[in-house]
Amino acid sequence: MKRAGALFVLLLCLGACSARRADAAAFVRVLSQNARVRTAPGPQYRVVYIAERGQVLEVVERATKGYWFRVELDDGTTGWVFGEQVVPFEVVEGEPGFFTRAWTATQKAIIGPSPVPYANVELSFSAGLFDREGMFLFRPAWLIDSYFALEGFFGESPRKQETVLLGGLGWTLRLIPGAAIGPYVSAGVGLAHFVPKQDAFTLPTRTLYALTAGGGFEITVKPRITVRVDFRNWTLFYTNESQTAQEYSGGLAIFF
Numbered sequence: 001m002k003r004a005g006a007l008f009v010l011l012l013c014l015g016a017c018s019a020r021r022a023d024a025a026a027f028v029r030v031l032s033q034n035a036r037v038r039t040a041p042g043p044q045y046r047v048v049y050i051a052e053r054g055q056v057l058e059v060v061e062r063a064t065k066g067y068w069f070r071v072e073l074d075d076g077t078t079g080w081v082f083g084e085q086v087v088p089f090e091v092v093e094g095e096p097g098f099f100t101r102a103w104t105a106t107q108k109a110i111i112g113p114s115p116v117p118y119a120n121v122e123l124s125f126s127a128g129l130f131d132r133e134g135m136f137l138f139r140p141a142w143l144i145d146s147y148f149a150l151e152g153f154f155g156e157s158p159r160k161q162e163t164v165l166l167g168g169l170g171w172t173l174r175l176i177p178g179a180a181i182g183p184y185v186s187a188g189v190g191l192a193h194f195v196p197k198q199d200a201f202t203l204p205t206r207t208l209y210a211l212t213a214g215g216g217f218e219i220t221v222k223p224r225i226t227v228r229v230d231f232r233n234w235t236l237f238y239t240n241e242s243q244t245a246q247e248y249s250g251g252l253a254i255f256f
Contacts (some may be wrong), residue, residue: 026059028069028086035086037079041068048079050117054160074180075115111180114220117146124228128249130157135249153188154210161200165193168210183216192236208236218253226253
């Protein structure tokens with residue numbers, strides 16, 4: 001009878017330990033300056049993500065050959081990281097609260113990693129308000145590195161009595177490159193060409209210089225779509241004329 005009781009207690013302990021073990025999640029922390037995540041376990045495969053030093057990634061499985069871990073990225077995709085660049089560890093947690101689970105599920109379902117660290121070209125289209133009137137702008141950019149980019153802009157602001165054609169060149173400085181929600185500052189110089197409509201006989205055709213300064217956010221959502229939000233101040237001037245305008249716009253960006 002005593003033996004049966006002891007066996008029952010042992011089985012309970014093993015069950016509890018197994019349940020506690022099942023709640024353990026495996027992770028790796030990046031030890032090197034950065035770690036390249038590849039499409040397959042091997043240095044010859046394409047890089048899909050670069051993890052920075054100290055970043056933590058959840059482990060999906062361990063490679064059967066070689067010291068590689070398959071990890072899950074923020075957008076739900078997976079890749080392989082070399083074990084010499086990371087240190088594995090486990091986290092055992094109880095049942096997370098409702099808000100924690102809701103935020104984690106939302107983040108995994110919506111937010112994705114930024115494509116900026118791997119891109120050379122950005123093509124974005126923005127629409128919004130320019131001096132309380134509608135505006136449409138196309139903004140192509142050349143990414144010199146993850147922080148700095150040269151950005152062109154051209155488009156128009158159709159108004160009641162005239163149409164303003166905008167064009168120029170500027171720069172963008174990303175403050176946290178690679179972040180899913182990345183702030184940036186920008187400035188530029190260009191021209192604003194005012195074309196009166198046919199019924200606006202009193203307005204002349206004129207061209208003003210344009211200076212812009214401001215910033216915004218890039219928000220990367222799945223599947224790697226980037227939403228762009230801009231807030232800029234425009235100064236339009238020439239010899240005998242000067243005016244300011246504020247831009248509030250949003251749009252989509254594609255990276256290559």
